Amino acid sequence: MIKTVKGCKDRYEKDIKLFQYSKRVLSETAEQYGYTEIVTPIIEYTELFQRSVGQDTDIVEKEMYTFEDKGGRSLTLRPEITASIARSYVEHHFETIPSPLRLYYIGPCFRYEKPQKGRYREFYQFGVEAIGDISPLLDAEVISLAFTVAKRFSLKEIKVKLNSIGCKKCRPLYKDALKNALKLRYDDLCDDCKKRFYTNPLRILDCKKESDELKKSLPKIADYLCEECKEHLDAVKKHLTLMDIPFERDSSLVRGLDYYTKTVFEVVSTNLGAQNALLGGGRYDYLIEELGGRHVPAVGFAMGIERLITILEAEEKTVEKRPIIYIAYQENALKETMDIASILRDNDFIVLMDVKGGNFKKQLERSAKQHSLYTIIIGEEEKEKRVLQIKNMETKEQKEIPSDQIITFLKDHIKGEKNA
Ligand SMILES: [Zn+2]
Ligand SMILES: [Zn+2]
CATH class of the missing domain: 3.30.930.10 (Bira Bifunctional Protein; Domain 2)
Structure with missing residues (x-):
């Protein structure tokens, strides 16, 4: 691997x-x-x-x-x-x-x-x-x-x-003063700071290995x-x-x-x-x-x-998830389903289409597993009547609405829930 x-x-x-x-x-x-x-x-x-x-x-x-x-x-x-x-x-x-x-x-x-x-x-x-x-x-x-x-x-x-x-x-004046003070303590310095003494003595001030006592004894930049x-x-x-x-x-x-x-x-x-x-x-x-x-x-x-x-x-911060709209459908309503998915996406909804098909019970189970907020159901009957079923996955409430009202319905309901 x-x-x-x-x-x-x-x-x-x-x-x-x-x-x-x-x-x-x-x-x-x-x-x-x-x-x-x-x-x-x-x-x-x-x-x-x-x-x-x-x-x-x-x-x-x-x-x-x-x-x-x-x-x-x-x-x-x-x-x-x-x-x-x-x-x-x-x-x-x-x-x-x-x-x-x-x-x-x-x-x-x-x-x-x-x-x-x-x-x-x-x-x-x-x-x-x-x-x-x-x-x-x-x-x-x-x-x-x-x-x-x-x-x-x-x-x-x-x-x-x-x-x-x-x-x-x-800074050069301070560096000189710092080096003069450090010279007397050179043997106390850690190996890295022994090198820093020559290359970059300022860095010794924030070395975690040096004692507070040593640091306090050094000249302060404020005075220079x-x-x-x-x-x-x-x-x-x-x-x-x-x-x-x-x-x-x-x-x-x-x-x-x-x-x-x-x-x-x-x-x-x-x-x-x-x-x-x-x-x-x-x-x-x-x-x-x-x-x-x-x-x-x-x-x-x-x-x-x-x-x-x-x-x-x-702090166990959780980021608010955007709601998922799941679509369950019958094979012969595939075209209508795809049109609905496309309109929803154009209106900034997150849409998951079922990919396995089969009976609605199975499709609704898969919808629940995706933690969707709503499932839209489109069967042959809905297709003929130009309506769709929409099921709230939390309350299990199901409603029939005209297909062309789906955007208004979702915008009203999702917004309403957020404000509640
Ligand atoms: Zn200056
Ligand atoms: Zn050090």
């Missing part, structure tokens, strides 16, 4: 319902904020991620699915989507479109990680990117969108964790921010307060990817247990420049859909 690739999954039954529901709520929310969808390819040139995500990150070092195609090009299955959008921005000269450009995406990403509950090697990411403006109001807008998403999925005690990781002017970064952070905080979004400053918050600047944030909730972040994001003012574009500041966030689905499952 051939199975799914390790760390990948098929989606069906309950899972696909929650998946579709999540995608629908996410895209509706993004569109209400004026974001439009962008779809980029799943494969990109490997260089894109090396240059954007950063050579020294776990993603690029250990987790990418990279391969050579038959033309000898090095390609990678995208491990995240922001880099692709920045690439697309530069390639298609989106700077000529009025800014800020507001985009959202939903699609699969791939990382070669140890699979565990809620974490897959093929996973779906939803995210938004607001590109082309430095205004702190745009950071606040993106955070507000993220907060709204968390609310719509009924998360409890939602809070925003906020920090600034500085800019090209102030330049005027511009300080003012920017203050303005973001002011806007969040105006929008009644609860937030707290977390000076140990950094993001795993190299391209972030100034604002970084996470949305956390008590529903999520110890690893309580639902999503993370921030500003990336140099990414587009680094990929060969102009200096175009931007801000965004990304979240894993599997995480969301785990939460929905834990």
Whole structure:
């Protein structure tokens, strides 16, 4: 038997319902904020991620699915989507479109990680990117969108964790101070952090293996921010307060990817247990420049859909099913049956036609097994009289109605039941 690739999954039954529901709520929310969808390819040139995500990150070092195609090009299955959008921005000269450009995406990403509950090697990411403006109001807008998403999925005690990781002017000063402090504690660091000390010391701040005592002893980025970064952070905080979004400053918050600047944030909730972040994001003012574009500041966030689905499952969320109309018929009324099915589908009803035929009792049993709401019955007599029998499968009530009134009948009754 051939199975799914390790760390990948098929989606069906309950899972696909929650998946579709999540995608629908996410895209509706993004569109209400004026974001439009962008779809980029799943494969990109490997260089894109090396240059954007950063050579020294776990993603690029250990987790990418990279391969050579038959033309000898090095390609990678995208491990995240922001880099692709920045690439697309530069390639298609989106700077000529009025800014800020507001985009959202939903699609699969791939990382070669140890699979565990809620974490897959093929996973779906939803995210938004607001590109082309430095205004702190745009950071606040993106955070507000993220907060709204968390609310719509009924998360409890939602809070925003906020920090600034500085800019090209102030971050190097902080990095130096951090390295000076870390030098004295080098032997206490875990093996990964010993490497990070040389490549990306900021990442040591969010290493789960380091003790709180060590982290507390280190200098804080807040004390090293330049005027511009300080003012920017203050303005973001002011806007969040105006929008009644609860937030707290977390000076140990950094993001795993190299391209972030100034604002970084996470949305956390008590529903999520110890690893309580639902999503993370921030500003990336140099990414587009680094990929060969102009200096175009931007801000965004990304979240894993599997995480969301785990939460929905834990809360036993069920997605309302659309009613099914089943059609039972006699062989010589097949033409009439097919016409009815076609009219119903044109009017947006879900229609199942019996495929085995035979006596009505058997057909009604099969209808019940499909959890249909109504069964339409068309026999020879109905055909002659241009009527049909309609049976409510819950109340077992059966009625004869003229064939041409079926749409009105169903619309009235199904609507009536929903309002009841
Ligand atoms: Zn700065
Ligand atoms: Zn460590």
